[in-house]
Amino acid sequence: MSGPIDLHAHSSVSDGTETPAQLIGAAVLAGLDVIAITDHDSTAGWVEAFDAARGTGITVLPGLELSTQLQYASVHVLGYLVDPGNPALVAATAEIREERLQRAEKMVARITRDYPRLGWEDVLAQTTPGATVGRPHIADALVARGYVTDRSAAFQSILHWRGGYYQPHKAPEPVVGVRLIAEAGGVPVIAHPGARGPEGLLNDSRMRELVDAGLFGLEVHHRDNREGSAEAWTKTAEKFGLVATGSSDYHGEGKPNRLAENTTSRAVYERIVAAGTGAVPFRG
Incomplete structure (x- = not known):
């Protein structure tokens, strides 16, 4: 196992343009050793991804990206190795998906x-x-x-929050989302904390609250984080005893993000795997 590790990718189960099987195919072509499937508020693509990975040598880290809301900002929480049948998580994600639909x-x-x-x-x-x-x-x-x-x-343009058509949506607060993931045996990591919106709200007080709820890491290396912010978020991770990850947030042709444009170290990946109790990685 020596290839890159990308811990944030989407399939057509949420807003990616490739099926879970196609996502795995793209990950293999990109030379990844590990790919995380993290669809928005859903674990429905896991089985297809596992089946596609069989015999390829790639490892699939099962997860999801949970929608949460903090004041005016959308804050996403990656949850790795959750129990997909956990009743509280199942209920919460169903409610979020219905809210997104409305x-x-x-x-x-x-x-x-x-x-x-x-x-x-x-x-x-x-x-x-x-x-x-x-x-x-x-x-x-x-x-x-x-x-x-x-x-x-x-x-x-049309879908910009200033475009006149924007509609906010309800979602749990980040501390609730972190707790839901942790209680489902998962490993919670705040996605792109340096993006517009979350960055100004994730102060030390809120970070301490999130850590106390079970937060495990911060997605420090991500194209949506403000340019030059990686050092500051790395220091924040160190201050609170969190791991620092890097990911592409790949969506197929839906976004310019490319697989492995940001990656996670082997040591951090192994810490995540050791911490998760709700599911296990699928090693193809």
């Missing part, structure tokens, strides 16, 4: 007033059965209708 429907109703060729059926056409529906699927529908050129353009 939010998307409200946004589309607003957008349609100014972009009449867009309908809810267009958004559903961009999803797979059981997928966690969200803004990326609206973006794909806008692309399909010719209103924008790609997802990035959609998020920079």
Whole structure:
């Protein structure tokens, strides 16, 4: 085992453009040794990913990316090695997915007033059965209708929070999300803490609260973190006894992020595996 380790990737179970099997194929082509499947608020892609990894030599770290909300900011919590059948986690993710669905429907109703060729059926056409529906699927529908050129353009214009169509959504606070993951035997890591929104809110007081709830790490190396912030977040991780990870947040063709553009050290990966009790990595 000597290849890179990428601990944040999405499939079509949430807002990636590749099926779980295709995601594993892309990870193999990228030369990864370990890939984490971390779909938004869902573990539904695990089995397909495991099946696709069989015989390839790649290891799949099962996880999810839990949606949480802190004041005005969306804060995502990666949860590795959770028990997918944990009742509290299952209930929470089902509620979040339903909230995301209702939010998307409200946004589309607003957008349609100014972009009449867009309908809810267009958004559903961009999803797979059981997928966690969200803004990326609206973006794909806008692309399909010719209103924008790609997802990035959609998020920079029509779907921008200042665009006039934005709809906030309800989600648990980060401390609740961290606790849910930890109590499901998982390993909680705050995703891209240096991104716009979370960075200004994750002060020492809140960090201490999160650590007390079971926080295990910070995703220090990520393209959405403010440029030059890695050193500061590394120091924060050291201050609170947390691991520092790096990940691509790959979404297939849905985002410019490429597999292995940021990676996690072997030592940190092994600490995560040792800490998780809800599931085990699948070694293909």
